[in-house]
Amino acid sequence: MLQENYRKVAATVQPGVRLVAVSKYKTVEEIKAVYDAGQRVFGENKAQEMRAKHEQLPADVEWHFIGHLQRNKIKYIVDYVSLVHSIDSLDLLKDVNAAASAKGRVVPCLLQFHIAEEETKFGLDLAEAEALLRSAEYKAMRNVRVDGVMGMATFTADKEQVRGEFAALRQIFRTLRERYFAGEDHFKEISMGMSDDYEIAMQEGSTLVRIGSSIFGARDYSLKLY
DSSP, X not given: OXXXXXXXXXXXXXXXXXXXXXXXXXXXXXHHHHHHTTOOEEEESOHHHHHHHHHHSOTTOEEEEOSOOOGXXXXXXXXXXXXXXXXXXXXHHHHHHHHHHHHTOOEEEEEEEOOSSOTTSOOBOHHHHHHHHHSHHHHTOOSEEEEEEXXXXXXXSOHHHHHHHHHHHHHHHHHHHHHHOTTOTTOOEEEOOOTTTHHHHHHTTOSEEEEOHHHHOSOOTTOOOO
16 A cells, blocks of 8 residues: 555656655654655654664665754764755754764755744744855855755645745745855755645745655654654
8 A cells, every 4th residue: 555655646746856755653664665666765854763764774765854853863864864854043054064074974954944824833034044154154064065945834725825835935945046056056956845735836846845644644643663
């Protein structure tokens, strides 16, 4: 069933868009089933859970950290993470840079923006992001690379509201690319869209869609796997 779900979802993902299979609260066996169907990019939001799964799954899995990253948990992912979607402060980026420097890595990251109406979601606004990118501290960093932006739309049945929020993130991406990353090919990612709204996100320019429940089914948040 998992493999069938995965194939159905993968068939709807547009060319040029990458699917991040969100595997949080799912077992290694469930992830391996989707891996065996051809998926290689998986997203987690708990650092210790991701580390445990990384140690048990094939080496060619590309691990994306998509949740709110606590600064004291960076050590659990810095060795192998392929992309951190959720940089929401200069201090967090500084800590990732320091941890990556100690490991001799350059860690690709996305700046997370608050585009939804819910105040519970994390993220920067455009002014805060520009202040970060203009700062001397950011300019001195050598072990992180900002590859784009991420955001989550409001959880609502109003599709036009969702579309507007995704369009706003696309405009933020364009503004930052023009002002700070002109000619830098690595700045290309717009991570937006989940199971309920990824088709709208793709229409609005998403390059990374984060899909969990449509592949793995509903999550049991009471499970403590790691």
